[in-house]
Structure formats: structure tokens, C-alpha cells
Amino acid sequence: MSPSTEHIQKLRAATGAGMMDCKKALVESCDDMDKAVQYLREKGMASAVKKAERTAKQGIVSSYIHAGGQLGVIVEVDCETDFVARTEDFQNLVKEIAMQVAAANPLYVRREDVPRKS
Numbered sequence: 001m002s003p004s005t006e007h008i009q010k011l012r013a014a015t016g017a018g019m020m021d022c023k024k025a026l027v028e029s030c031d032d033m034d035k036a037v038q039y040l041r042e043k044g045m046a047s048a049v050k051k052a053e054r055t056a057k058q059g060i061v062s063s064y065i066h067a068g069g070q071l072g073v074i075v076e077v078d079c080e081t082d083f084v085a086r087t088e089d090f091q092n093l094v095k096e097i098a099m100q101v102a103a104a105n106p107l108y109v110r111r112e113d114v115p116r117k118s
Contacts, residue, residue, distance in 0.1 A: 002023075002027070003023060007026055007033070008023050008026060011025065011040075022036070025037075025039040025040050025043075054080055055080075057078070058078065058079050058080065058081055058082045058084070059076060059079050059085050060076070060085050060090070060091065061076045062074070062075055062077075062094040062098050063075075063098060064095065071102055072102075073098045073099075073102045074098070075097055075101060077090075
């Protein structure tokens with residue numbers, strides 16, 4: 001038995017999962033909404049574990065020099081593929097991160113440089 005469109009939409013609204021994932025969750029849980037939500041959570045956790053094992057070997061280095069040349073920031077942001085690194089959105093993200101670092105006016109560059117409190 002296929003779940004109703006209303007149930008699929010309700011589950012999707014509650015979880016933010018895709019239509020097909022919601023439909024599959026409802027089929028697997030015999031149209032039980034609570035079990036379907038649990039199914040989607042477990043699936044999401046398994047997916048997150050898989051993604052955590054990936055390495056980010058690509059990326060870009062970008063700089064931001066504030067007007068007047070008195071303040072500069074260099075950042076490296078990594079991603080999984082060079083395809084992503086070449087996109088305009090990714091490059092804009094890296095530039096925005098560099099600008100945020102400059103705006104934050106950090107006192108230390110590395111965790112090791114922060115004095116320990118006694």
C-alpha cells in the first residue's frame with residue numbers, strides 16, 4: 001500500500017526530508033508517522049557518519065586586505081572536489097570568511113598561542 005500524498009507532505013514538512021525519502025520512510029514504517037520520523041533520523045545519522053569519513057583534499061587559499069593596507073587576512077578553505085572549489089559560490093564564501101576573520105579582529109592565530117588561565 002502506497003502512503004497518501006497528504007502523509008508524505010506532512011512528514012516532509014515535519015522533517016525537511018526529500019519527497020522520495022519521506023515516501024520510502026512511510027512505506028518502511030507501514031504509514032506510522034512516528035516510526036517514519038525515526039527511520040529518517042537513523043538514515044540521516046548513517047549518512048552523516050559516511051560523510052564524516054570523507055577527506056577534504058581540494059579547496060582554495062584567499063586573502064583579504066583592508067583599505068589602507070594595515071590589516072590583512074589569508075584563509076584556506078577545503079572541500080571534497082576541485083569542481084566545488086572552482087565554483088563562484090565557493091570562492092565568494094571563502095572571500096566572505098576572510099572578511100569576517102578581519103572584522104573579528106582576532107588576538108591569536110593558533111590555539112597554542114592563547115595563554116592558559118591558572
